[in-house]
Amino acid sequence: MQSGELFKVRRAGILLHPTSLPHSIGNGDLGQQAFYFVDFLVSCGVSVWQMLPLSPPHGDLSPYQSQSVNAINPVLISLEKLIEHNWLTADDNPPHDQGEEAIRTYRFARLREAFAGFKQHATEEELQAFEQFKINHAHWLEDYALYRLLKSLHDNAGWTQWPAKYRDRKKTSIDALKKQHADEIGFYCFEQFAAFGQWLDLKKYSNEKGIYLFGDMPIFVAHDSVDVWASRKNFLLDKKGQPNVVAGVPPDYFSETGQLWGNPHYDWKYMQKDGFQWWLERFKTQQVLFDVIRIDHFRGFEACWAVPADEETAINGEWVKVPGAELFETLRQHIDLPLVAEDLGVITDEVTALREQFDLPGMKILQFAFDGGAGNPYLPHHHEPNSVVYTGTHDNNTTVGWFHELPSHAQQHVCSYVQCDPHDMPWALISSAFSSVARLAIIPMQDVLAADAAHRMNVPGTAEGNWRWRFDWNQLPDGVHDRIRQLAGFFDRK
Known part of the structure; x- marks a missing residue:
């Protein structure tokens, strides 16, 4: 758990959850757009891709209140990659504008088709890989599949609402469930096999390109989760x-x-x-x-x-x-x-x-730096090398949104400190992050796009409309690759 190679040199990266990648069918996933994003990072001269927890969320889509700390959210599975494996046939008329729930239903239905195709068309090598995956992840995988099965059998109710024989994991009842629903349990295991396989392909590509993948682990787990039930x-x-x-x-x-x-x-x-x-x-x-x-x-x-x-x-x-x-x-x-x-x-x-x-390393957030006077620990002149500096996080407003919501005297204070004009936001704050002595600087993708408050990922304390933001490559400002690469060069980051 030491810093290793990552923190031996000054680095920079971008914060973007994979669900925020562009996609024509709902949320972003682990398909070609994820690989394009790795190439984008390389073209910007940075070497870190930070994201939120990959775990499967509940209905509010928060990755910080998930159904499992070990599983990968199955909506991240690329259907196109499943087609390449010959486990799924192409669909010439997928839904595009039928609403979030309809698209999620479509994705899960296609995953079931892929499981059927896998059982019919998988090579011997692929079948062996699936069996080995189940062995390697035995400490959590079957329990996760059982949990998903039981939620589906009980109208998605939390595990404390299930019949006591399932709630309390009575061995005879669980054994009977495994026997009766073996194929359904196999499907939930297959989902994770596909998700992990696609993720590790992306990780291999990223690492070969010199890109480190930076994940996130919530300290607590949701009460309604396989982790607590099992x-x-x-x-x-x-x-x-x-x-x-x-x-x-x-x-x-x-x-x-x-x-x-x-x-x-x-x-x-x-x-x-x-x-x-x-x-x-x-x-x-x-x-x-x-x-x-x-x-x-x-x-x-x-x-x-x-x-x-x-x-x-x-x-x-x-x-x-x-x-x-x-x-x-x-x-x-x-x-x-x-x-x-x-x-x-x-x-x-x-x-x-x-x-x-x-x-x-600890964290330094520049949006927190400009109140409380010159002693504010988030101001760059108080930073220390063993830290990670951000303009903002997934819980903050975008830098443009944050700056515009400041009263005029606070805007003037920020501009005086970073020596900029108001129209220089967010790049003045991005430059401050890159110039910090902190060994790692992370910029949310929204700030790379100079996006306003409408593009927030999450508003803490609210339950609706969060975790759904996606970007489009057409939003990239002209010359943004060169601008980031130039900042990285100026401040000895890569």
Whole structure:
């Protein structure tokens, strides 16, 4: 988990989730456009592609509240790549403007056709690869397939709402389910086989082109997930599987009642006694998929805000210490994957000490830099080399949107600091990121496009309309490749 080759030199990259890639049928996927994006990064003279978690979301599409920490979202599977394998026939009339739900239904129906085609046309080598995939991922794959099956059999209800024999994983009931629905379980395994295969093809292409893939790992998992259903002993739950305490953050300047996230808390005593096996398996999967991982809500590895599950707000919680140092020491001994700590918000000395103990880069967000005076730690003159600098993140407004929403005196302050005119946004802030001493600079694709607030990926605290943004290559400003490559050259980044 050391920084490795990635942080030995100054680098730059772009933040773009694969679902935001252009596509004629709904969301972006792992097809040819993903490979074009790698080529785009190469043409810009940068070497890092950062993205959000790849895991399958629930209906709100948030990749931070997923159904599995190990699985890949099946909507990322390229249908075109399945056709190339001869597992799927071409469709001359796919849907284009029939709405998001219709397109998702179409994609999943085509995946079922591909499974039938795979069983009929797969080569012996492909069949063996599928069997080997199931062996390699046995620690999570069958449970994930069972979870998907049971949700489909119970109108997508959460696992605590299933009949007790399934909720509590009674062996005779689960064995009967496996026998009765063997083909359906096989389909869900095939989805992951196809998704992992396409991802690893993309990763191989990226690495050969000198591009590192930078992933993201939420600290907590959704209560309605295979991870909690199949590993209840790792979480603080009652006999019916409901959380005893849930995660959140305490009241602060932004919220008088705090934030109540609702994720179940880990049973850290059990996890530590078990040698952190659940975490090791989770990290091993990410090590297969990525070259570096950002750990979301890193402060939660020092202490978590635990709120009784029956509370309506986060006010009546308490800080509970976590054996983060012991976990990261275990990871250091078994995992070779560079990590970045998302250390945003109110960070205590203890959290900083934990990050520094394991030499993990922190994050610097330039949109956070221009209030609080010259001592603001996000201002470039306070940056440190062992960090990653961003203009903004997936949770922020675009830089153009952020700047336009500032009052005029704040705009003047920003322009005075970065020595620019207002019309120079977002490039003045991008240049500040590239010039920072931080070893890695990441620019959201929206800022590369100079896109306004309408192009936000997520607005925290809202439940509708997030995680759906896509771009089109026609939005690229003229000469943007040269402009980024020139900045990378000026500031010794690649």
